[in-house]
Amino acid sequence: MPASERIRNDLRDILDPACVIDDPAVLARARRDTWVISVWRSLQRAPTPNPACVIRPTTTADVSTVLRYATRERIAVVPFGAGSGVCGAVLAPEHSIVVDLGTMRALKRIDETALLATVEPGLLGSEFEKALNEAGYSMGHFPQSIALSSVGGWVATRAAGQFSTKYGNIEDMLIAFEAVLPDGDVVRTRPVPRAATGQDLRHLFLGAEGTTGILTELTYQIHPLAASTEKAAIAFPSMSAGLESLRRVMRAGWRPAVLRLYDEIETGRSFAGAARDGESLLLVLTEGVSELTRVEIEGTIAIASACGGRHVGTEPVDSWLHHRNAVPGFEYFLDQGMVVDTIEVASTWNQIDRLYAGVLEGMRAVPGIMVASGHSSHSYATGTNIYFTFAGRPDRPEDLEGLYFRIWNAAMEATLAAGGTIAHHHGIGRVRREWLARELGSAYPLLAKIRHAMDPFGIMNPGALLPEPASNRS
Numbered sequence: 001m002p003a004s005e006r007i008r009n010d011l012r013d014i015l016d017p018a019c020v021i022d023d024p025a026v027l028a029r030a031r032r033d034t035w036v037i038s039v040w041r042s043l044q045r046a047p048t049p050n051p052a053c054v055i056r057p058t059t060t061a062d063v064s065t066v067l068r069y070a071t072r073e074r075i076a077v078v079p080f081g082a083g084s085g086v087c088g089a090v091l092a093p094e095h096s097i098v099v100d101l102g103t104m105r106a107l108k109r110i111d112e113t114a115l116l117a118t119v120e121p122g123l124l125g126s127e128f129e130k131a132l133n134e135a136g137y138s139m140g141h142f143p144q145s146i147a148l149s150s151v152g153g154w155v156a157t158r159a160a161g162q163f164s165t166k167y168g169n170i171e172d173m174l175i176a177f178e179a180v181l182p183d184g185d186v187v188r189t190r191p192v193p194r195a196a197t198g199q200d201l202r203h204l205f206l207g208a209e210g211t212t213g214i215l216t217e218l219t220y221q222i223h224p225l226a227a228s229t230e231k232a233a234i235a236f237p238s239m240s241a242g243l244e245s246l247r248r249v250m251r252a253g254w255r256p257a258v259l260r261l262y263d264e265i266e267t268g269r270s271f272a273g274a275a276r277d278g279e280s281l282l283l284v285l286t287e288g289v290s291e292l293t294r295v296e297i298e299g300t301i302a303i304a305s306a307c308g309g310r311h312v313g314t315e316p317v318d319s320w321l322h323h324r325n326a327v328p329g330f331e332y333f334l335d336q337g338m339v340v341d342t343i344e345v346a347s348t349w350n351q352i353d354r355l356y357a358g359v360l361e362g363m364r365a366v367p368g369i370m371v372a373s374g375h376s377s378h379s380y381a382t383g384t385n386i387y388f389t390f391a392g393r394p395d396r397p398e399d400l401e402g403l404y405f406r407i408w409n410a411a412m413e414a415t416l417a418a419g420g421t422i423a424h425h426h427g428i429g430r431v432r433r434e435w436l437a438r439e440l441g442s443a444y445p446l447l448a449k450i451r452h453a454m455d456p457f458g459i460m461n462p463g464a465l466l467p468e469p470a471s472n473r474s
């Protein structure tokens with residue numbers, strides 16, 4: 001009997017058979033994420049590995065049953081949230097089991113006193129936020145993909161939202177979790193504000209990209225809806241002047257929810273008319289109690305002015321708020337023979353100018369690149385990220401992947417040369433895997449040991465984050 005058929009039969013024996021799906025359309029949707037190379041290969045009808053089935057669990061016990069079986073039989077398991085990842089973290093191998101968490105999507109409780117919300121992993125971010133808003137709360141986490149991504153996928157990829165400067169990133173919001181380990185055991189942590197009880201076990205799952213187990217419940221911190229909002233847009237003579245302004249705002253202790261600084265190309269592309277040619281535009285949004293938002297916007301504008309910034313009103317912020325989650329899919333560009341992608345990296349303030357200039361220079365030196373630009377969208381007291389966007393057109397369609405990887409190579413090498421980190425919030429997946437050892441240096445073997453200790457047979461999402469164990473390679 002073919003391996004996939006045997007796996008399906010076994011799983012139908014130990015689960016409700018309705019959870020075990022082998023409909024080709026369901027398999028096609030759940031075997032990959034939104035990595036542009038996977039989208040391209042799928043448009044090209046390139047041969048793709050076929051997972052044995054998609055499991056749609058409804059309980060933690062279902063997930064446990066699947067993982068216990070998979071470990072015993074040494075079958076690869078790929079957790080699937082909503083498939084919005086952009087780094088190739090979901091690419092299900094032949095005869096693997098995809099666990100689609102989309103059927104576990106209950107908002108279990110909101111604790112209004114402790115400011116906590118407990119939710120199952122498959123709920124879409126926008127549905128979670130809507131339910132919180134109806135109760136008078138917000139999570140404060142607004143990835144651009146909020147309507148495309150799951151609350152469990154956020155943890156597994158270490159996501160960051162557009163309001164992160166005030167509310168933090170996903171690691172600041174996750175208070176407790178339940179997860180199923182590769183051997184089927186279920187672990188739960190308790191929601192406490194802080195604990196000095198050994199290592200912080202949340203970090204075994206934050207950014208693990210499904211390699212350490214499957215998250216089945218998350219408890220997140222929530223916030224009462226903000227009473228007041230203030231906005232400002234400020235034009236700077238250069239990206240460097242804008243970055244210096246961000247540094248000083250963060251150093252002063254202001255924490256506007258939104259601090260987004262666009263370089264001259266992105267300013268011209270998205271905010272034509274709001275700034276002069278060659279200027280970089282900063283969008284500021286501060287929210288909370290009115291006494292705070294007023295002084296915070298004034299303090300931010302004062303620092304920006306001292307750095308050469310020119311206050312140009314609030315309309316660009318309103319326009320951004322309106323359009324912020326509308327982006328064309330990769331297919332739109334691929335159909336026109338172009339490849340477009342984004343690369344988010346970060347560094348400390350003392351090397352941010354070098355990183356910004358070095359990555360752009362490296363990408364622009366690649367023959368076939370059409371445009372490369374960047375903005376900063378997540379700032380800290382110690383540094384900031386730069387979110388680069390590039391578009392390239394190969395001479396021949398067959399070279400699209402080659403061009404894509406040459407541009408990525410240039411960006412990653414320039415980031416490492418400038419002392420930055422290769423990933424701020426999209427994760428590693430497959431696209432960044434080859435640079436992870438250099439990023440982590442002497443700490444890299446520790447990551448490999450942790451993974452091996454938690455998943456000795458390497459069944460969990462093989463090929464994502466770390467290279468596949470030799471025994472799994474075909």
Ligand SMILES: Cc1cc2nc3c(=O)[nH]c(=O)nc-3n(C[C@H](O)[C@H](O)[C@H](O)COP(=O)(O)OP(=O)(O)OC[C@H]3O[C@@H](n4cnc5c(N)ncnc54)[C@H](O)[C@@H]3O)c2cc1C
Pocket residue numbers: 033034078079080081082083084085086089090101121142143144145148149150151152153154155156157158159160161162208209210211213214215216327425426461464
């Ligand atoms: C248009 C667009 C805009 C985006 N904007 C942002 C942004 O602003 N900020 C940002 O951070 N990201 C952004 N992303 C990237 C993406 O949305 C995030 O990486 C998101 O967190 C992925 O969630 P998902 O549910 O879609 O996960 P998936 O793509 O399904 O999976 C991602 C990884 O998580 C693992 N995983 C998923 N669920 C679980 C689980 N329950 N337990 C264990 N492992 C699991 C998978 O195996 C995989 O390794 C964007 C993507 C797109 C397409």
